[in-house]
Amino acid sequence: MRTLIIHADTGYASDAVFQFQRNLLHEGDECLMRQLGESWDSRAAVAGAEGFDLVVLSGGDYEVTRLLHALAGSETAICVFPSGPVNNFFSGLGVAAEPFALARACRMGTTVEADLAEIAWIDDEGVRHRERFSLMAGSGFDAELLRAAASNRKAMGQAAYFLAAVANPAPPVIRFSIDVDGTRHQRDGIACIVANTSVIQGDIELVADCRLDDGLLDVIVLETPDAVSLIKPMLFGFLDPSGRNLGRPQIESFKGARVAVSASAPVALQVDGETKERTVSEFAVRVLPRAVRLIVDPMSPYYDEDAVGAPRFSGTELKRFPEP
Numbered sequence: 503m504r505t506l507i508i509h510a511d512t513g514y515a516s517d518a519v520f521q522f523q524r525n526l527l528h529e530g531d532e533c534l535m536r537q538l539g540e541s542w543d544s545r546a547a548v549a550g551a552e553g554f555d556l557v558v559l560s561g562g563d564y565e566v567t568r569l570l571h572a573l574a575g576s577e578t579a580i581c582v583f584p585s586g587p588v589n590n591f592f593s594g595l596g597v598a599a600e601p602f603a604l605a606r607a608c609r610m611g612t613t614v615e616a617d618l619a620e621i622a623w624i625d626d627e628g629v630r631h632r633e634r635f636s637l638m639a640g641s642g643f644d645a646e647l648l649r650a651a652a653s654n655r656k657a658m659g660q661a662a663y664f665l666a667a668v669a670n671p672a673p674p675v676i677r678f679s680i681d682v683d684g685t686r687h688q689r690d691g692i693a694c695i696v697a698n699t700s701v702i703q704g705d706i707e708l709v710a711d712c713r714l715d716d717g718l719l720d721v722i723v724l725e726t727p728d729a730v731s732l733i734k735p736m737l738f739g740f741l742d743p744s745g746r747n748l749g750r751p752q753i754e755s756f757k758g759a760r761v762a763v764s765a766s767a768p769v770a771l772q773v774d775g776e777t778k779e780r781t782v783s784e785f786a787v788r789v790l791p792r793a794v795r796l797i798v799d800p801m802s803p804y805y806d807e808d809a810v811g812a813p814r815f816s817g818t819e820l821k822r823f824p825e826p
């Protein structure tokens with residue numbers, strides 16, 4: 503097996519990728535590790551990926567999302583390895599996080615064809631932009647939160663997001679006009695988010711039935727009038743991360759492959775956690791179906807038991823309890 507590991511030393515779980523590597527490699531295997539430095543180009547980092555059987559993306563959301571965009575359309579199996587301060591994309595896959603388990607999943611080679619997405623917008627200076635994303639693009643309060651949390655994220659990880667929410671209790675209410683596959687919805691809220699995967703800080707799923715492999719994006723509107731009411735669903739999220747049982751009355755969602763959003767006032771925009779410098783009034787998003795092949799294990803909701811060449815964990819019968 504030929505493996506390319508692209509590793510970002512974020513200061514979190516910095517030894518784990520080497521444990522993973524020792525477990526992954528058997529005699530006769532080849533492995534190339536590229537360690538990302540201070541500044542790097544994602545296309546250069548994944549150059550030659552098609553010549554490998556496996557590409558491992560080791561980092562946090564910042565590195566993983568950018569490298570995934572660069573790999574869109576590649577047939578090579580990709581293992582997302584969580585070694586950053588925030589690993590929401592990895593959490594959304596539902597794969598076991600231990601280095602040994604991940605190495606085993608890579609040897610089994612079961613993959614899911616996962617969607618990515620693309621957003622286009624014109625900023626308030628009239629400049630056109632087009633970017634791919636893996637997690638979410640969010641407008642309004644969500645983007646303001648991420649901007650406020652950014653300076654603390656390295657030191658505090660996930661807690662920075664919640665602190666930013668408490669520090670900004672009165673975000674403006676915006677009227678969002680949302681076109682989802684040709685159907686128009688008008689909603690008043692503090693944020694409109696288009697999600698490929700809806701896991702946010704704290705392993706909370708914003709909506710219960712968001713899937714990476716359905717060729718659809720989830721449009722999520724936070725209709726709460728202030729951030730204090732938002733804290734409640736966040737705390738509910740801690741009690742029930744799946745979002746299935748407690749309900750999220752302030753959160754409404756739609757599904758579609760093409761989404762166009764216009765806001766009644768210019769709003770902040772974040773794409774995969776990075777808040778853009780300029781505000782926007784309109785943006786459009788489309789799904790990029792089955793853009794990447796990601797390694798999954800039997801813990802993952804994306805694991806297909808009937809996939810060819812996918813043995814169960816050796817000798818262990820795995821059952822969800824309680825059964826869904």
Ligand SMILES: [Mg+2]
Pocket residue numbers: 617698712713714715716717718719720
């Ligand atoms: Mg989806």
